[in-house]
Amino acid sequence: MxxxxxxxxxxxxxxxxxxxxxxxxxxxxxxxxxxxxxxxxxxxxxxxxxxxxxxxxxxxxxxxxxxxxxxxxxxxxxxVARTFQNLQICMNMDACENVMVGAHLRLDRNLLKAAFRFPALARRDRDIKQEAEELMRFVGLEDYVGARADGMPYGALKRLEIARALALKxxxxxxxxxxxxxxxxxxxxxxxxxxxxxxxxxxxxxxxxxxxxxxxxxxxxxxxxxxxxxxxxxxxxxxxxxxxxxxxxxxxx
CATH class of the missing domain: 3.40.50.300 (P-loop containing nucleotide triphosphate hydrolases)
Incomplete structure (x- = not known):
C-alpha cells in the first residue's frame, strides 16, 4: 500500500x-x-x-x-523525519540531549508547568531521556550515552543524527x-x-x-x-x- x-x-x-x-x-x-x-x-x-x-x-x-x-x-x-548530508548536531549538548531534541513534539511545552516543575512534567522528561538512551543503544552508541557531542567521532555522530530522527517515532x-x-x-x-x-x-x-x-x-x-x-x-x-x-x-x- x-x-x-x-x-x-x-x-x-x-x-x-x-x-x-x-x-x-x-x-x-x-x-x-x-x-x-x-x-x-x-x-x-x-x-x-x-x-x-x-x-x-x-x-x-x-x-x-x-x-x-x-x-x-x-x-x-x-x-516524517530526516537526516541531512551535513551534520546538524548541537555540539554544545551531550549525545543523549541531542536525541531528546527529536522527541520535542511529544514533550509538554507549557511554560507554567515548566516554571513550577510539575511532577508530571518531570516524569515525562525522565521517560523521554530513557527512550533516548534506548535509541542510542539501538543505533550502536551505548558507549556514548553520557558523552558530549563535540567529543564524539564523525562516524558516531552520523548514527547520533539517525537516533535523533528516530526519536520522533x-x-x-x-x-x-x-x-x-x-x-x-x-x-x-x-x-x-x-x-x-x-x-x-x-x-x-x-x-x-x-x-x-x-x-x-x-x-x-x-x-x-x-x-x-x-x-x-x-x-x-x-x-x-x-x-x-x-x-x-x-x-x-
Missing part, C-alpha cells in the same frame, strides 16, 4: 530547473533509494518532499493527503547520504542499521552514493540525472540498465 506519492514535482531557482517533473510512489515498509551523479537533484528532491522547499509544480501526498508546501514541523507531526524516514565520509567498517554498521530500521516497520527513503550499500538494501531504486527521472526499478533492473551505466561510467563504457 502506497505511503508516499510524488506527482510531477518540479522546482525552479531563478530560471534554473533543478528538479523536473519527478513522479514515483513508495510503498509502506520498503527501502526506496534515490541515486544519481553529483548535481542530479537528489537532495533538492528530498527538500521538496520534506518541506524545506515549496514545489514550483506538482504534488506530494502522504497517505493520500496532499502535503506539498507544508513546513517541516507540520510534516514531523505527520511522522517516524513512519517515514529520509536519510540523506548516511554513509558519506565513513570508513568501510562504519559504512557496514550504517548498512546494518538501515536494515534494522526498516525491519522495525519504518519506511525508509535513502539518498546514497555508495552503490554497494544501495544494491544491498534497496527494494526499489529511482535514478536521477540533470534533475530528471531517468529510470525506476528493482536492483537488478537498475544494475543492468544501459542509461544508468552510461550516466555513471560514461557513454563510451
Amino acid at each position: 502506497t505511503l508516499l506519492s510524488v506527482a510531477s514535482v518540479s522546482k525552479t531557482f531563478d530560471g534554473v530547473k533543478a528538479v523536473q517533473n519527478i513522479s514515483f510512489e513508495v510503498d509502506r515498509g520498503i527501502i526506496f533509494s534515490v541515486i544519481g551523479p553529483n548535481g542530479a537533484g537528489k537532495t533538492t528532491l528530498f527538500n521538496l518532499i520534506t518541506g524545506v522547499y515549496v514545489p514550483s509544480e506538482g504534488d506530494v501526498r502522504i497517505d493520500g493527503v496532499s502535503v506539498a508546501g507544508k513546513p517541516p514541523h507540520e510534516l514531523a507531526a505527520l511522522g 517516524p513512519r517515514l524516514l529520509f536519510l540523506d547520504e548516511p554513509a558519506a565520509g565513513l570508513n568501510p567498517k562504519e559504512t557496514l554498521d550504517v548498512d546494518g542499521l538501515v536494515r534494522k530500521i526498516a525491519d522495525s516497520g519504518v519506511t525508509v527513503v535513502l539518498v546514497e552514493h555508495n552503490m554497494k550499500m544501495v544494491m544491498n538494501l534497496s527494494d526499489r531504486i529511482l535514478v536521477m540525472d540533470y534533475g530528471k527521472k531517468m529510470v525506476e526499478g528493482t536492483c537488478d533492473e537498475i544494475r543492468h540498465h544501459p542509461d544508468v551505466i552510461a550516466a555513471y561510467l560514461g557513454a563510451h563504457a
